[in-house]
Amino acid sequence: MVAAGSAVADDVLLKRPAADLLGARPLPPGLHPPSSLGDPRMPEVEPQEVERPGRSEQEIVFSLANLGVTYGKSLALTGVTMDIYKHQITAIIGPSGCGKSTLIRCLNRMNDLIPGAAVTGSAFYHGEDLYGPRVDPVVVRRHIGMVFQRPNPFPKSIYDNVAFGPRINGFKGDLDELVERCLRQAALWDEVKNSLRKSALALSGGQQQRLCIARAIAVEPDVILMDEPASALDPISTTKIEDLMQELKEHYSIVIVTHNMQQAARMSDKTAFLYTEVDQGTSERWGILVEYDATGVMFTKPCDKRTEDYISGRFG
Ligand SMILES: Nc1ncnc2c1ncn2[C@@H]1O[C@H](COP(=O)(O)OP(=O)(O)OP(=O)(O)O)[C@@H](O)[C@H]1O
Ligand SMILES: [Mg+2]
Numbered sequence: 001m002v003a004a005g006s007a008v009a010d011d012v013l014l015k016r017p018a019a020d021l022l023g024a025r026p027l028p029p030g031l032h033p034p035s036s037l038g039d040p041r042m043p044e045v046e047p048q049e050v051e052r053p054g055r056s057e058q059e060i061v062f063s064l065a066n067l068g069v070t071y072g073k074s075l076a077l078t079g080v081t082m083d084i085y086k087h088q089i090t091a092i093i094g095p096s097g098c099g100k101s102t103l104i105r106c107l108n109r110m111n112d113l114i115p116g117a118a119v120t121g122s123a124f125y126h127g128e129d130l131y132g133p134r135v136d137p138v139v140v141r142r143h144i145g146m147v148f149q150r151p152n153p154f155p156k157s158i159y160d161n162v163a164f165g166p167r168i169n170g171f172k173g174d175l176d177e178l179v180e181r182c183l184r185q186a187a188l189w190d191e192v193k194n195s196l197r198k199s200a201l202a203l204s205g206g207q208q209q210r211l212c213i214a215r216a217i218a219v220e221p222d223v224i225l226m227d228e229p230a231s232a233l234d235p236i237s238t239t240k241i242e243d244l245m246q247e248l249k250e251h252y253s254i255v256i257v258t259h260n261m262q263q264a265a266r267m268s269d270k271t272a273f274l275y276t277e278v279d280q281g282t283s284e285r286w287g288i289l290v291e292y293d294a295t296g297v298m299f300t301k302p303c304d305k306r307t308e309d310y311i312s313g314r315f316g
Contacts, residue, residue, distance in 0.1 A: 058086065059085065059086040060084070060126075061084050063124040064080050064082050064083070064084075065122045066121035067106060067119065067120070067122065067123055068119070069111060069117060069118070071116050071117050072116040075284070075286040076102050078287070079288055080103060082292045085253070085270070086253050087251075088249065088254075089245055089268040089269050090256070090271075090272065091263075091268035092255065092256070092258075093271060093272070093273055093274070094273055094290075094310070095276060096259075097285065097287075099276075099287025100257040103274065104255060107130075108145075109130060142219065142221070143222045143223065145217075145221035146216070147209070147224060147225070147226045148212075148227055149227055152212060153200035154200065157199060157200065158183075158203070159197060161211055161215050162182050162211070162215050166219065169219065178218060182214040182215075185248065186244060187240055187243065188207060204237070205232055206233045206236070206240065206241075207237075209229060213241075213248075217252070222252065223254070223255065224255075225256075226257065227257045228257050229256065230258070230263065231259060245267055269294065270292065270294055271298040272291075272292040273289070273298065273310060274287050274289055276288075290304050291307045299311055
């Protein structure tokens with residue numbers, strides 16, 4: 001299990017505007033630890049050109065090729081090849097244990113924090129190898145924020161939760177304006193504008209989750225990863241989060257894990273269906289990507305019978 005505390009700390013440490021990385025091929029400097037830059041002892045790494053099928057005109061944020069994860073000796077996920085696009089909501093669906101959280105954690109190197117976890121294959125972010133030798137995972141997580149299943153606000157005021165990351169990053173602008181803007185973007189402002197100094201822990205679960213989203217966007221990430229962000233929320237809070245995501249995708253690229261088929265169908269642009277394969281001899285289980293397509297296609301004309309069975313509830 002990833003320690004929530006460290007995840008939050010990483011989540012709020014963004015220093016550099018995401019624009020630094022956008023389209024900056026090859027080897028955008030933003031992912032590199034500052035100590036390695038210009039160091040004559042560091043060998044110059046030539047940018048890798050990888051031929052990938054099916055590229056479209058849309059800008060690709062993540063390009064995954066044959067991505068896999070093992071925990072110790074156990075294979076958890078294998079053979080994931082997919083591109084994730086800018087300013088889209090990409091949903092990841094599939095049965096429990098098929099590797100959805102494992103996959104999403106690969107996208108901001110959160111699996112690095114799990115002892116024994118190892119990633120194989122490749123994951124490119126705006127054309128740069130996320131797992132390249134010169135890439136700093138802490139910097140990666142500043143650009144690629146994460147919102148977890150359980151809201152995890154700091155035991156601080158509502159205001160200070162949002163202001164925390166910008167303050168750490170030495171934000172020099174109008175902090176009040178930034179906090180208001182982020183709370184508005186997270187569809188929480190009207191509910192908290194008169195109680196900004198109150199403890200965040202006094203908010204409802206749905207409000208706390210929107211506060212965590214406000215906190216995540218306060219540091220201007222490029223991508224927001226969400227692992228079942230609405231699973232613990234009531235239908236009204238869930239609707240608010242879904243509406244909010246439609247707004248957020250104008251500014252960010254979003255990857256969301258969800259068990260809620262209607263939610264995936266309603267709000268995502270693309271859907272990836274993961275499934276668990278089982279070795280009948282050893283009973284070992286691992287996740288694979290069965291199908292990935294436009295959400296409309298996935299939910300009306302999926303190519304694979306397993307996808308059809310899953311989304312129609314005939315799973316098994
Ligand atoms: N920290 C870990 N250490 C060891 N094994 C892990 C760890 N996290 C996940 N796994 C294993 O990896 C596999 C995939 O787990 P993962 O949590 O990614 O599934 P999931 O699709 O997110 O499931 P759920 O829908 O229940 O959240 C499972 O077999 C799980 O036991
Ligand atoms: Mg999970």
